[in-house]
Amino acid sequence: MPTVTLTIDGQQVTVPKGTTVLEAAWKAGSFVPTFCHDPELTKPGACRICVVEIKGARNLPASCVTAAAEGMIVETASPAVIDARKTILELMLDNHPEDCLTCHQAGDCKLQDYAYFYNVKPGAFGGECKNYEIEDDNLFIVRNMNKCILCGKCLRACEEKQGRAVIDFAYRGFRTKVATALDKPLADSVCVSCGTCVSVCPTGALTEKAMLGSARKWEVQKVRTTCPFCGVGCNFDLNVKGGKVIGVTSNAAAPANGRDLCVKGRFGTDYVHSPKRLTKPLIKKNGEFVESTWDEALDLVASKFGEIKTKFGSDSIAALSSARCTNEDNYVMQKFMRAVIGTNNVDHCART
Amino acid sequence: MTNSFEDYLNTDLFFVIGSNPTEAHPMAGAKIMSSVMSGKSKLIVADPRRIELAEKADIWLQLRPGTDIPLLNGLMHIIIKEGLHDQKFIEERTEGFEALKATVEKYTPARVSEMTGVPENLLYDAARLYATTAKAMLCYTLGITEHICGVDNVMSTANIAMLTGHLGKEGCGVNPQRGQNNVQGACDMGALPNVYSGYQAVVNPDIQAKFEKAWGVKLDNKLGLTIPDMMDAAVEGKLKAMFVLGEDPVLTDPDANHIKKALTKMDFVVAQEIFMSETAKYADVILPGASFAEKDGTFSSSERRVQRVRKAIEPIGDSRPDWWIICELAKRMGYDKMNYESPRQIWDEMASLSPIFAGINYDRIEHTGLQWPCPTVEHPGTPVLHTQSFSRGKGLFKAIEHTPPAEMPDEEYPYLLSTGRILYHYNITTRYSSALDAHRPEEAAMIHPADAATLGVCTGEKVRVTSRRGSVVTKVNVTDKVMSGMIWMSFHYKETPTNELTVNAFDPVSKTGEYKVAAVQLEKVV
Numbered sequence: 001m002p003t004v005t006l007t008i009d010g011q012q013v014t015v016p017k018g019t020t021v022l023e024a025a026w027k028a029g030s031f032v033p034t035f036c037h038d039p040e041l042t043k044p045g046a047c048r049i050c051v052v053e054i055k056g057a058r059n060l061p062a063s064c065v066t067a068a069a070e071g072m073i074v075e076t077a078s079p080a081v082i083d084a085r086k087t088i089l090e091l092m093l094d095n096h097p098e099d100c101l102t103c104h105q106a107g108d109c110k111l112q113d114y115a116y117f118y119n120v121k122p123g124a125f126g127g128e129c130k131n132y133e134i135e136d137d138n139l140f141i142v143r144n145m146n147k148c149i150l151c152g153k154c155l156r157a158c159e160e161k162q163g164r165a166v167i168d169f170a171y172r173g174f175r176t177k178v179a180t181a182l183d184k185p186l187a188d189s190v191c192v193s194c195g196t197c198v199s200v201c202p203t204g205a206l207t208e209k210a211m212l213g214s215a216r217k218w219e220v221q222k223v224r225t226t227c228p229f230c231g232v233g234c235n236f237d238l239n240v241k242g243g244k245v246i247g248v249t250s251n252a253a254a255p256a257n258g259r260d261l262c263v264k265g266r267f268g269t270d271y272v273h274s275p276k277r278l279t280k281p282l283i284k285k286n287g288e289f290v291e292s293t294w295d296e297a298l299d300l301v302a303s304k305f306g307e308i309k310t311k312f313g314s315d316s317i318a319a320l321s322s323a324r325c326t327n328e329d330n331y332v333m334q335k336f337m338r339a340v341i342g343t344n345n346v347d348h349c350a351r352t
Numbered sequence: 353m354t355n356s357f358e359d360y361l362n363t364d365l366f367f368v369i370g371s372n373p374t375e376a377h378p379m380a381g382a383k384i385m386s387s388v389m390s391g392k393s394k395l396i397v398a399d400p401r402r403i404e405l406a407e408k409a410d411i412w413l414q415l416r417p418g419t420d421i422p423l424l425n426g427l428m429h430i431i432i433k434e435g436l437h438d439q440k441f442i443e444e445r446t447e448g449f450e451a452l453k454a455t456v457e458k459y460t461p462a463r464v465s466e467m468t469g470v471p472e473n474l475l476y477d478a479a480r481l482y483a484t485t486a487k488a489m490l491c492y493t494l495g496i497t498e499h500i501c502g503v504d505n506v507m508s509t510a511n512i513a514m515l516t517g518h519l520g521k522e523g524c525g526v527n528p529q530r531g532q533n534n535v536q537g538a539c540d541m542g543a544l545p546n547v548y549s550g551y552q553a554v555v556n557p558d559i560q561a562k563f564e565k566a567w568g569v570k571l572d573n574k575l576g577l578t579i580p581d582m583m584d585a586a587v588e589g590k591l592k593a594m595f596v597l598g599e600d601p602v603l604t605d606p607d608a609n610h611i612k613k614a615l616t617k618m619d620f621v622v623a624q625e626i627f628m629s630e631t632a633k634y635a636d637v638i639l640p641g642a643s644f645a646e647k648d649g650t651f652s653s654s655e656r657r658v659q660r661v662r663k664a665i666e667p668i669g670d671s672r673p674d675w676w677i678i679c680e681l682a683k684r685m686g687y688d689k690m691n692y693e694s695p696r697q698i699w700d701e702m703a704s705l706s707p708i709f710a711g712i713n714y715d716r717i718e719h720t721g722l723q724w725p726c727p728t729v730e731h732p733g734t735p736v737l738h739t740q741s742f743s744r745g746k747g748l749f750k751a752i753e754h755t756p757p758a759e760m761p762d763e764e765y766p767y768l769l770s771t772g773r774i775l776y777h778y779n780i781t782t783r784y785s786s787a788l789d790a791h792r793p794e795e796a797a798m799i800h801p802a803d804a805a806t807l808g809v810c811t812g813e814k815v816r817v818t819s820r821r822g823s824v825v826t827k828v829n830v831t832d833k834v835m836s837g838m839i840w841m842s843f844h845y846k847e848t849p850t851n852e853l854t855v856n857a858f859d860p861v862s863k864t865g866e867y868k869v870a871a872v873q874l875e876k877v878v
Contacts, residue, residue, distance in 0.1 A: 233653020279669020
């Protein structure tokens with residue numbers, strides 16, 4: 001593979017031809033901020049926060065859409081670069097709600113992180129501020145377009161990852177907004193609520209409705225697991241706080257699905273905490289289920305199975321195992337039927 | 353699946369038959385949708401309904417339900433007639449081609465068009481596109497298997513893939529997207545009446561001896577009963593007790609009234625469940641299991657990938673992990689070789705007895721999982737099956753004739769009922785998710801505007817749907833996504849138990865029920 005060698009912040013780095021300056025800089029260990037860049041999506045080079053100084057270039061190019069070239073000399077943190085980034089952040093902050101105290105995304109927000117890193121505060125420009133109504137008309141996603149910085153990752157993910165293109169930029173100039181066709185609410189659009197847009201949003205513009213107000217980002221313990229619904233085998237992170245699953249977030253390392261999920265995987269695991277869960281062994285007495293201890297229930301099942309086996313033979317007992325349970329559950333179930341009951345009468349719904 | 357989900361990004365053509373992935377397997381559907389939208393891949397869809405993918409397809413073959421074999425035979429007829437088959441692949445990798453050729457010879461485009469309802473020109477277009485695209489992937493699901501000729505349908509998909517050399521290669525293959533999260537794994541683990549874990553036959557004396565030694569007991573070498581046979585045996589009084597783990601046959605098996613009769617007839621029924629399912633109501637004892645969020649273990653996906661399930665919270669209330677409950681029962685019945693301390697220990701025992709999983713352990717699947725077969729700890733797993741040879745050596749073409757569905761509409765029951773899943777629900781569990789259930793709280797049976805006009809119903813109004821086996825009331829959604837003469841329903845709602853209507857007829861080999869075709873009558877409910 002052909003390579004190019006360039007100098008970034010005084011350090012030589014060799015990368016495959018076609019690598020962007022941004023990727024080369026990251027490889028060299030330099031910090032370069034991004035908003036609109038995403039490794040899995042097309043590159044619009046829109047937000048300009050990733051600008052760098054390249055010797056001989058007439059302006060500060062966006063590093064995410066500039067190919068690394070042989071002999072390039074790049075500065076990622078020169079005074080001109082820092083100045084440009086601060087100006088971009090000042091422009092964003094003056095058109096952004098100052099509600100980090102109560103924003104769900106606080107602690108996991110690129111705008112907040114970069115403002116902190118570059119010590120940028122609101123008020124440099126003043127002027128008009130977006131004032132859209134918060135859209136929480138659907139059951140799954142809350143859209144606060146006042147917090148949108150127009151990076152466009154949501155609409156690219158919708159088109160390029162989900163193949164849907166439900167949303168796009170609408171209007172022009174200051175009024176530019178990410179909207180559905182005819183700027184209708186999500187609930188009235190062809191959106192299927194997969195939430196991929198939420199997973200790529202760098203600010204608090206898009207949030208999972210069920211998780212709002214449930215935990216600060218830094219309180220959440222993330223446990224990677226495999227989705228309990230269809231057979232695609234998506235992985236995601238269960239978000240846990242105080243011994244309770246409060247929701248699901250994507251995990252980019254998931255082999256089958258990356259950050260993409262469907263409405264069920266992302267928003268449907270709350271069944272775990274349904275008040276209708278069975279929480280005690282139940283024994284039917286006179287046609288009614290009565291709560292029992294584990295010892296009582298297990299002893300009853302063991303003795304009844306034993307009696308029936310003795311009286312009618314092993315093949316008078318059968319088990320339906322479960323395509324929803326784990327491999328280990330299924331292995332012990334078939335072992336139980338074969339080794340303990342003594343029959344091959346074990347099946348599950350693979351065929352029905 | 354012979355290939356992997358990652359491979360969906362490598363193909364140039366999807367041939368999707370009897371599968372509605374944007375609803376039933378959304379992340380597979382998304383890969384197809386985005387690949388087609390970007391212009392990377394073309395798309396052929398064969399489905400009686402105008403599913404979402406049909407709307408995006410280059411070619412949509414709207415076949416009549418239950419005519420998959422004539423359709424595939426007809427496509428193969430054209431491929432052979434036009435010399436578009438892969439002669440080299442056929443000679444090197446397969447046998448039985450002449451018999452196949454003789455059979456599909458009879459499936460002329462004119463005859464197939466009449467049988468399936470698909471216009472002849474579309475048959476030619478689809479046959480040519482599939483045969484001439486080097487990287488063409490066939491995807492199917494339950495629209496192929498849930499017929500009394502399900503096995504023949506599956507073999508027909510294999511026939512056309514072998515005929516065109518679309519197997520054992522990247523971006524190709526025959527790819528059934530499996531239904532449940534761990535239906536692959538439940539099969540893999542031997543929760544089947546004919547095999548131990550790793551598909552090792554119970555009738556094989558060497559295998560039997562191996563398991564007898566490992567488990568320290570004498571084992572039975574005769575085949576067990578499949579679910580439909582169990583239900584029949586229960587109704588006949590031969591089966592006395594049943595242990596039902598995490599399954600709700602009353603709502604999800606065909607001909608629900610037959611299932612209820614079976615459960616009522618038995619002396620003792622145990623349900624191990626997380627909710628009071630319709631089946632659990634028939635139990636004598638209910639043992640509360642822990643959900644996927646409350647236990648460690650593994651699931652195996654459609655692409656044969658074994659992945660970790662991790663405990664995130666403690667079991668709710670006094671519920672317990674399913675494996676623990678079963679092992680506890682074993683102990684109380686006097687068996688001492690199921691004293692596991694963790695799911696990892698269970699996996700390790702299983703892997704030590706099952707060659708195709710021997711190389712998989714929890715440490716190796718910590719990050720990305722592994723795809724079986726994986727015989728040694730050095731083996732990287734198998735993303736694409738059959739690259740060098742098939743399981744039996746050469747791929748065998750099966751010459752297959754059409755089998756019509758068990759029950760077709762007639763004068764008394766004039767409408768065809770077909771069933772499946774919708775995007776917002778997954779079998780029965782999602783009814784307990786507050787947002788999902790609020791979003792889709794009830795059945796909305798799809799009927800064609802012409803039929804709606806005949807019945808005098810509008811969207812949101814109700815009809816009574818009656819078959820020879822049962823009768824249910826449902827709201828309707830009037831849409832031309834279904835063909836006239838057909839009603840389509842999901843099976844998620846206990847308030848509208850669709851499977852009281854479905855037919856008690858099964859594929860003779862797989863024992864899969866014919867959920868996709870039943871005859872019903874409709875009347876407006878005022």
